[in-house]
Amino acid sequence: MKESEIIAYWSQASSPAGRLRLRLRAARKRWMWVVVTGTARLAKRIFDIAVSLCALILLLPVFALTALAIRLEGPGPVFFGQQRVGYRGRPFRMWKFRSMVPNADALKDKLLDKNEMKGGVTFKMKNDPRVTKVGRFIRKYSIDELPQFWNVLVGDMSIVGPRPPVPREVELYSPEDRQRLLAKPGLTCFWQVGGRSEIDFSGQVRLDIAYIQSSSLWTDIKLLLKTIPAVLLGKGAM
């Protein structure tokens, strides 16, 4: 910009009317900025509340049938609350339908050497002996994850975001891996629709960071729409 134009701009401040003009312009720019950025944040939360509320109401019959099936299979609670790590490392209790035997966490230590997840940070096994018969079915079609809509409704999670890790896994994270904690965890994310447990740990981190870099409400909606067929086909679930 030419020096004369800059001088003309600042010269406006020498008169009360000019100062008022400058103040109003700055106030308008600030207000528009705050509205745009605030609306984007609010829109995501409204989206989360709307989708989770609808899901909880519409899926009540599924909840009831799943609870009945779990109860009929054997003793133990219907729901399983697992400690997970949320936004910026804050712990929260994530709810799922119980798909494993009641003492599954205690049995996990004996199975660590059979971990099939590349990278060794997360634990996955294709034929995990701890999984019950009903559990195998509900895990294949992600019915066990449905109670997490409650976590979304209360604000612990979002519909779309990096999957929340367990504390034991987070202890093994490098500082770069921890960047996936810079977003609210979600029910679904890039790697959920792209192959879920077939993607290794470093791939998951890269995709989570790619989500954080490009997150917007429209990205969330597109991901959610892609998740439904991925889940129904049981792609990548264990």
Next chain:
Amino acid sequence: MSPAASPSPKGREQDSSALVLAAPDWNHLDTLGAGGELPPILWPVGGSHLAGLWMDHAVRTGCRRVVLYCPDRPAAVREELQGGAYWSLKLEVVPAPAPADAGAQPVRGLPCGEERVAPDSPGGLLKWWMDVNLEWLRARDGGSVQVDTQAEPGGWIGPRVTISPGAVLRPPYWVGAGSFVGPGCEIGPGALVGPGCLLLEDVRVRRAMILQGTFAGAHLELEEKILRGSALFDIRRGCRAELEDDFIASALKRPAQRVGWGERFLAALLFIAGRLLAAACGPAVRKRVLLPGGRDAVLATRSRGPLLARRADWLAAAAAGRLKLVGILPRSGLPHALPAETRALVENTLPGVFSLADVHGCHSDESPEELAHALYQAAIPSSDALVLKQLPRLAFLNPGP
């Protein structure tokens, strides 16, 4: 900050998984208020702060435990680091200088960074802060996966950043998440723009920092400066200027003085109870009190009965969001002899119905001791929690005529 871990002369065994850090006590140097209410180890360094970068270093070196000797505002450090939860570390903040036999090493800003001479003046502290930021920028590793995108060697752009046409970026630079860089801006070399900043057209930033949430108006030129809201710090001269005209620069978000809905609901309930009791408490005296932002309000106070009844009118104002439930006592003025910064602190703090002064037996802003309590409460917002704990007692406290 410096690592304080080293074998002691007495042969005490060190925990091999612990990193012992000693934070500097530079509170006496921060007379310009560059970091606001935060100690220097929590001042922004790029996208994090010094304490956070040392926690990252602890994770990289395999430490599971960090002991941080923190003589300056340890409570603020403890609250910010949340016990090390983000790093899965066990963090212990010790509110004291490092022990004399801890083998303190020369002051280092960044882990694996240069050893620097400790600053000895407010201007030196600003320069030290700027140098640490530039060192952080130069040392950023382009090989690892980062949330910020490396646009070019030495140039980093955070997520959801908008760079307008005609803006020129010269490395090294960093633009934090969610910022807007207007047309014709020149960013760098040596520029750090924090997250959530709004830069209008033709803003030039060279060897300077614009901190988080700052609005920089058109045609602003910053060289060897730090801009935080409307506060401009000159690194070369070691001084601060408060910009009165918000079209030059200002904070995007006003300080949080809003009264939450939960607080308003509780105030409404207390108002109903207070109104019922107020019937037997005699007539009310109306007084004009000052509120932040140049506003004022008229509040009625009764001279008899419990505080709940005397201040029923105040509770109505709190339910309407004009007062807080817990805050400094509303006042009609301040002594003329008060220094400008102190006056500004009190004037910009939203008053409340129940205050720290009430906890200590002062129930009127005309009491000479009340001002000391008000200053403490305005300067340390976490003291509101103490008042909140004693709210049931205060509500029914009858201070007498």
